[in-house]
Amino acid sequence: MSDLLRLATAGSVDDGKSTLVGRLLYDTKSVLADQLDAVHRASADRGLSTPDLSLLVDGLRSEREQGITIDVAYRYFATPKRSFVLADTPGHVQYTRNTVTGASTAQLGILLVDARNGVVEQTRRHAAVLALLGVPRLVLAVNKIDLVGYDESSFKRTAKEFAAHAGALGYADSEVLTIPVSALVGDNVVERSGNTSWYTGPTLLEYLETVPVEPDPHHVPFRFPVQYVIRPRTPEYPDYRGYAGQVAAGTITPGEEIVVLPSGSRSIVERIDTPDGELAEATAGQSVTLVLSHDLDISRGDLISVASAPPVVADEFGATLCWLADKALRPNARVLVKHGTKTTQAFVTELISRFDEQKLSSVELPESLQLNEIGQVRIRTAEPLPVDDYTASRRTGAFLVIDASDGTTLAAGLVGAPLPVRDAFNPGP
Structure with a gap:
């Protein structure tokens, strides 16, 4: 079992996400005394007789004033059994882009619904986003169960509806759990009700502490986007040339053959340097400097891969986009694509289909993609990119679409089509 679980919360407005997270922090004694004092003061200023635990998460002043979550709030807490990194994401439709950010590294998603309302449009949208991003497990927290008198039939009705939707998105029964909770009073959050x-x-x-978590996929072939070329040119290191960056996937050891993409040049890893000395092995998530046996023309934006299993190098590929901008995407739009440490000009040459996350169906050849819509497209880049399918490697299968005129992020992109609606939703790389 992994000793670290990354999770994200999502749900509709006022379903109680921040209160639930605050309850987890409070009941696991993960709140500092000064934080709790600040919450008590803010709650008293609002005329509340009990502390508003959502204030432990809604950290921005604008969030506290409006009583809503705007940005992704990351919180860290631990129990004797496991450590947690939790992303509390917004519920408003216009902040779905932040839900994508918070869920992009999650190993489990907690979706909240109000027991009085059951599964709503935003629930289905967030479930589709979590499926799109490859989040492997879901918890549906049926919150405010106290407001329906702890009614079992109401709970079961919501659980059945959500299970059907999650199943259509590709989740097995064992990958979805539904729990009746009241974040406000603490029912079934930490203590059994x-x-x-x-x-x-x-x-x-209890579930968060015991759910099996797949470790980072070290079986994914080695991928290393080059961030910086180190050439000190000092008397102490007259001929030093190292390639610095963070290992995106897999592992590497000295003596292994690598290939530099997109050029195709090959070499051997001579050693792995860090500020604390040499390493016998580098794994995903570590920041290191690779020293190679040959002097090669390598620069920022190149990708170093294990030679035996390189990614595909392509200047045209199919991708799934979650459109995050108010300005609609139309065919032949000129954009920038940021993949790893490389940014290049690109065209979205074709809109193949738009995914209807409510009906779980695809709309062929849409005229545009609007804010928060998910669609399959074809992209042509000015320079070839070494890409993996997102289902094989999250880090090297993901990219950003950027507005070339002002640098704003337009979309989160995933190479290939991980959604289960595959008939018209799978043009391939």
Whole structure:
């Protein structure tokens, strides 16, 4: 079992995401005394008799004033069994882009619904985004169960509807758990509730502490986007040439053959340097400097891969886009694509289909992609890029689409089509 779980919360407005996260922090004693004092003061200023635990997460002043979550709030807490990195993401439709950000590294997603409303449009949208990003497990927290009198039939109705939607998105029954909770009073969050004797499953924290978590996929072939070329040219290091960056996937050891893409030049890893000395092995997430046996023409934006299993080098490929901009995407749009450490000009040559996350169907040849819509496109880049399918490697299968005129992010892009609607949604690389 992994000792670290990365999770993200999502849900519709006022479903209680921030309160739930605050309850987790509060009941696991992960709140500093000065933070708790600040929450008590802010709650008293609002005329509340009990602390508003959502204030532990809604850290921005504008969020506290409006009573909503705007940005992704990252929180870190731990129990004796596991450590957690939690991203609390916004519920408003216009902030779906931030949900994409928060869920992009999650190993589990917690979707909240109001027990009075059940599964709503935003629930289905967020579930589709989590499926798109390859989040492997989902928890549906049916919150505010106290406001429906702890009604079992209401809970089961919501659980059944969501299970059907998640199943259509490709989740197995074992990958989805539904829990009745009240974040406000603490039912089934950390402590088991006597008000839901009909529920025999784990509390939310019990599940988070015990759910199997797939480790980072070290079986993915080695990928290393070059960030910087180090050439000190000092008397101490007259001939030193190293290539610095963060390992995006896989592992590498001295003596292994590598290939530099897109050029195709080959060499051998001579050693792996860090500020603390040489390493016998570098793995995903580590920042290192590779020293090679040959002097090659390598610069920022190149990708070093293990020679035995390189990615595809392509200047045209199919991709899934989650469109994040108010300005609509139309065919032949000129954009920038940022993949790893490389940014290049590109055209979105074709809009193949738009995914309807409510009906779980695809619309052929749409005229545009609007804010928060998901679609399959074809992209042609000015320079070839070494890309993996997103389902094989999250880091080297993902990219950003950027507005060439002002540098704003337009879309999150995934090479290939990880959504389960594959008939018209899979043009391939």
